[in-house]
Amino acid sequence: MNASQHRSPLHAYLAGQGSDGRGRTIEDVLALPDEALERIHDYIQWLFPLPTRSMAQPGAPVLTPDEIASIRADEQAIANLRRAAERMRRFYERTDDWLSPHDHNHLRITRILQSLRLLAGESDARVFHQAVMIRQQASGSPVNRQSLAYWERAVGG
Template sequence: MGYAEKIIGFYKGEAPDHCGRQIDEIWQMSHFWLEHTHDYIQWLFPIPEAGRFNGFAPLLGAEEQAAFVSDEMLRGNQQHSLDVMLAFFGMVRKELNILPLPELNMREHIWLKRGGHNHQRISRIIRSLHLCHQTELAAAFQQAVEDIGTTQGVVSEQSVAYWRAAKNP
């Protein structure tokens, strides 16, 4: 099965990831699982480059990008994936507005601290949204993490620079 079939099949709920998980199963995982499992984010937010933690994840190519342009279901499911990750990060989406939840705090949401793998996940999410033709949503998410991360957390300028660059691949 080629990359296009893997990504599109996974996003349509017709094929599992490399561990046999369906997309809706990942959407239901606990925040603890989302934090400590490192091989799902590449499936939820594919990009053209291979990640360090999951050599089995498919790469996003031109064929997959074209599918996201023409298939509203794919875009809708990616938006649902974003909503899952937003809840994990302590945020919520209202259309194109991404807002912090009242319970967002540095103790429980470690992405608000310097460094860490969640900053890389955020870069991946921004880049994938952009490449999957959800540029307004990518920009809204990038702006939200930058604003929230620098006002309610101690996110480094280096992470913010990566986030800004991710929406302009």
């Protein structure tokens, strides 16, 4: 057996060798236009998994300790996680809906930061955090203090 046969569905997805619960590959999701990323709500848990159940998508996968270790050790999975972070960074730079006191994207940003820190490392999370903060500050700092505090805690602040 090769290493990909031992991967969980979530790990296989991040490594580019599997699909999410709707049959989409990571390449399919990364190619979605901004409008689809805003409208579709079940991809973020696959792109940025966490070891806690999603309240928004309770059927989404939950990371196990073994998956965390195997994803961290998989260069392709980490490279794809970084590509996903870059895609979402561009999404947040080009869209404005999230630039309000309350928006569902605030929860997505918290998830992205937590997942990046857990799987790719604190520096990856901080780079994403900085990009989001620059954008929200340039827009007059419309995001509520509670969301900003969640984001700061997510990067280890």
